[in-house]
Amino acid sequence: MTPPSERLSLNQITTNRWSVAEAAEGCARAGIGWIGLWRDKVADAGGAAAAAEAVRAAGLRVSSLCRGGFFPAADQAGRAAAIEENRRAIEDAAALGTDVLVLVCGGLPEGSRDLAAAREMVADGIAAVVDDAAACGVRLGIEPLHPMFCADRSVITTLGEANDLAERFPAEWLGVVVDAYHVWWDPYVEREIGRARMLGFHIDDWVLPLPQGALLGRGLPGEGCADLPRLYHTVSDAGYAGPIEVEVLSESVWATPGEEVLARLVSEVDVALGAARTAAG
Numbered sequence: 142m143t144p145p146s147e148r149l150s151l152n153q154i155t156t157n158r159w160s161v162a163e164a165a166e167g168c169a170r171a172g173i174g175w176i177g178l179w180r181d182k183v184a185d186a187g188g189a190a191a192a193a194e195a196v197r198a199a200g201l202r203v204s205s206l207c208r209g210g211f212f213p214a215a216d217q218a219g220r221a222a223a224i225e226e227n228r229r230a231i232e233d234a235a236a237l238g239t240d241v242l243v244l245v246c247g248g249l250p251e252g253s254r255d256l257a258a259a260r261e262m263v264a265d266g267i268a269a270v271v272d273d274a275a276a277c278g279v280r281l282g283i284e285p286l287h288p289m290f291c292a293d294r295s296v297i298t299t300l301g302e303a304n305d306l307a308e309r310f311p312a313e314w315l316g317v318v319v320d321a322y323h324v325w326w327d328p329y330v331e332r333e334i335g336r337a338r339m340l341g342f343h344i345d346d347w348v349l350p351l352p353q354g355a356l357l358g359r360g361l362p363g364e365g366c367a368d369l370p371r372l373y374h375t376v377s378d379a380g381y382a383g384p385i386e387v388e389v390l391s392e393s394v395w396a397t398p399g400e401e402v403l404a405r406l407v408s409e410v411d412v413a414l415g416a417a418r419t420a421a422g
Contacts (some may be wrong), residue, residue: 142377145385145410150175150204152343152388153182155374156399161186165199169363171403175204175384182232189236196237203239204384205318205341206230209281211247212266213259213296220262223247225263235277241340242274243318244283259296261299264306269317275314282318282340283307287326289355299335300324307338318339319376320388322347322359325367331375339381343367343388344414352392359389361405363413370415385410 151173153164161182168176176196183206186192198201209230214220234242246263253259254304267281274281285303286295297303300319307315316338324330346365351358362369373385387406394402 143382145373145414147406147415149173149410150177150384150385150386151403151406152177152179152205152207153209153384154179154299155388155389155394156402157395159399161192162195162199165201167403168201169199170400171407173403173407174201175386176201177205177207177384177388178239178384179207179238180230183233183237187353189233193237194196204232204386205238205241205282206237206242207243208245208284209242209261210266212294213247213250213253213262214252215252219250219350220266224266227266227270228244228273229278229317230247231274231277234279240278240280241282241318242279243341244281245305246283246295246297247284248291248296252281256291256296263297264309267306267310271310271314275311280313280340281310281315283315283319284318284341284343285323286320287323287355291380295318298329299327299389301327304337312338318343319372319388321345321362321367321369321372322388325372330372332376334372334375337379339379339383341374341383341386342373342376342381344373344410345387345389345399357390357392359391359394361389361391361394361402361413362387362410369413373414373416385414 183192240360318341320343346360348360348365
């Protein structure tokens with residue numbers, strides 16, 4: 142099995158102060174062959190074509206684009222606008238040369254408490270764009286988020302729920318993205334990984350104390366209490382052999398020089414995932 146350090150992808154939010162070109166060039170210097178991009182950074186780079194050229198110039202490939210989703214809205218106009226934005230995201234992913242668009246599905250519409258309705262808006266939104274994704278050769282990866290983000294970021298909160306939703310659509314174009322920060326706590330995570338159509342595996346850690354709001358509370362792999370080796374070996378046993386994205390939203394990590402962050406990732410990720418013996422042998 143190829144060790145994690147050779148499958149490493151930098152999700153560029155981990156070095157948030159870097160542009161697309163700076164992140165790609167930093168990865169090239171560190172020997173990292175993949176990068177996961179964010180749409181706001183792609184826009185800042187001058188659009189998908191310019192960002193794709195910067196990545197190619199550094200000799201990298203794009204593992205995924207973040208993000209589509211945010212389907213629920215308070216009225217039909219808002220839902221239609223979200224669908225059109227997702228179509229643009231699909232086109233961006235194709236232009237960047239990645240076949241994975243990560244979906245952060247969206248929280249409750251303003252003023253609503255109706256979770257069931259919001260979840261059905263997510264399903265309806267995916268149904269509206271799945272043919273567009275297929276036409277562009279882009280797969281949609283539903284990323285379940287920790288339940289504390291249910292109200293504002295994603296009403297899809299467990300891997301089981303994400304799997305159930307993905308299975309309502311063609312296997313070629315819908316799957317899930319497993320992010321350690323969001324699923325490490327789930328007592329059924331191994332079972333659900335076993336049945337998942339996995340399109341991505343993101344690693345980060347759950348560190349204490351969480352900051353207010355928790356969104357920026359992630360740590361680098363090995364810094365916290367998530368059992369990352371268990372998750373890594375479970376996804377590997379399930380057959381996932383794609384890029385492993387490090388996605389860390391953290392003010393303290395962002396304040397660390399990017400070169401230092403990348404050097405640490407390359408040197409420590411195999412140990413953090415309990416794969417040092419595999420990497421050595």
